[in-house]
Amino acid sequence: MNKNILICGIGGQGTVLASKLIASSAMAQGRSVHSAETIGMAQRGGSVTSHVRIGDDVFSPLIPEGKADLILAFEPAEAVRNLKYLKKDGLVIVNSRPVKPVTESLLDTGYDGKNMIEYLTQSVKTLVVDADIICEPLGSTKAFNVVILGVATGADVLGFDKDTMIKEIENRVKAKFVELNKKAFALGFEIGHNYEA
Numbered sequence: 001m002n003k004n005i006l007i008c009g010i011g012g013q014g015t016v017l018a019s020k021l022i023a024s025s026a027m028a029q030g031r032s033v034h035s036a037e038t039i040g041m042a043q044r045g046g047s048v049t050s051h052v053r054i055g056d057d058v059f060s061p062l063i064p065e066g067k068a069d070l071i072l073a074f075e076p077a078e079a080v081r082n083l084k085y086l087k088k089d090g091l092v093i094v095n096s097r098p099v100k101p102v103t104e105s106l107l108d109t110g111y112d113g114k115n116m117i118e119y120l121t122q123s124v125k126t127l128v129v130d131a132d133i134i135c136e137p138l139g140s141t142k143a144f145n146v147v148i149l150g151v152a153t154g155a156d157v158l159g160f161d162k163d164t165m166i167k168e169i170e171n172r173v174k175a176k177f178v179e180l181n182k183k184a185f186a187l188g189f190e191i192g193h194n195y196e197a
Contacts, residue, residue, distance in 0.1 A: 002055030003159050004063045008082045009074025010099045011046050014145030017173075018072065019050035021149060024168045025160050026054045036061035047078060054159065070157050072148050075099045076116035083124065092124055093151050093192075095144060097131040127151065127195050134187055143184035146173075150188020155195050162189055 005022060009015040016037055023033045031054050038049040051063045065084045073079030073094040086092065098113030120126045129151055131144040146169065152158045153165050166182060173181045 001159065002053070002057055003070075004058075004068045004087075005052045005054070005070045005072065005158070006063055006068045006082055006085050007050040007052065007072045007074075008078040009048055009095075010078065011048050013048070013074040013099070014142065015048045015050055015074060018145040018149055019052050021146070021165065021168050021172060022052050022158065023054075024172060025158070025164045026052075028164055028168060029160055032056050032058065034058050034061040047081070049078075049082060070152065072152060074144065074148065076113035076120070077111070079120055080116045083120075086124060090125065091155075091157055092120055092126045093148055093155070093157075094120060094126060094128055095131045095148070096128050097141070127155065127192075129188075129191060134191065135184070137187070138180060138184055143180055146181045146184040147188035150185040150190075151192035151195070152188075153185075154189035154192025156192075 007015045007019050019035055023035045026033045034053045036051050051061055053061060053063060063085050066087055068085040068087060069090050071079060071082060071086055071092045073092060076094055076098055079092055079094045096113060096117055100111055117128055131141045134147055135141040135144055149165060153162050169181050169185060170178055
């Protein structure tokens with residue numbers, strides 16, 4: 001079974017680590033994985049997009065338009081910008097918390113992400129997650145990249161179980177952050193599991 005997952009966000013949000021955790025979890029189950037990142041001005045708050053393709057019939061790391069089973073979006077505008085990749089019955093899991101671009105501070109456009117969330121929920125199958133609320137017990141929204149993986153795993157849309165992902169968190173996250181990330185994953189997993197139920 002093939003699975004195409006697109007992860008998108010802003011530089012510094014942890015999208016690359018999220019893609020590596022998905023890829024390594026799939027490989028731990030003996031599945032073939034191709035992945036690639038498109039990193040623009042990531043260190044300056046620019047867009048970051050990661051493609052993860054899982055399956056034996058996958059020969060290119062880039063997901064064709066209209067073929068993504070899942071979009072994990074760390075920012076609402078980035079979700080909308082990458083919506084062309086989603087297939088008709090695909091799912092978008094999106095953070096409702098916007099990251100305001102530099103142009104917002106210069107032009108005061110009023111961007112708050114609400115129009116983007118509204119567009120997504122009216123256009124495609126969407127699960128909205130509020131990073132501020134869910135990450136409050138963690139003390140930082142920096143763990144949202146692992147929270148969203150927990151949501152996707154709990155909703156059973158990644159194709160592997162939580163034990164596999166937890167083991168990869170233990171293997172790939174710096175030791176001093178492992179427990180925090182395991183808590184983040186558990187919080188996300190509960191949300192995703194409730195959504196699936």
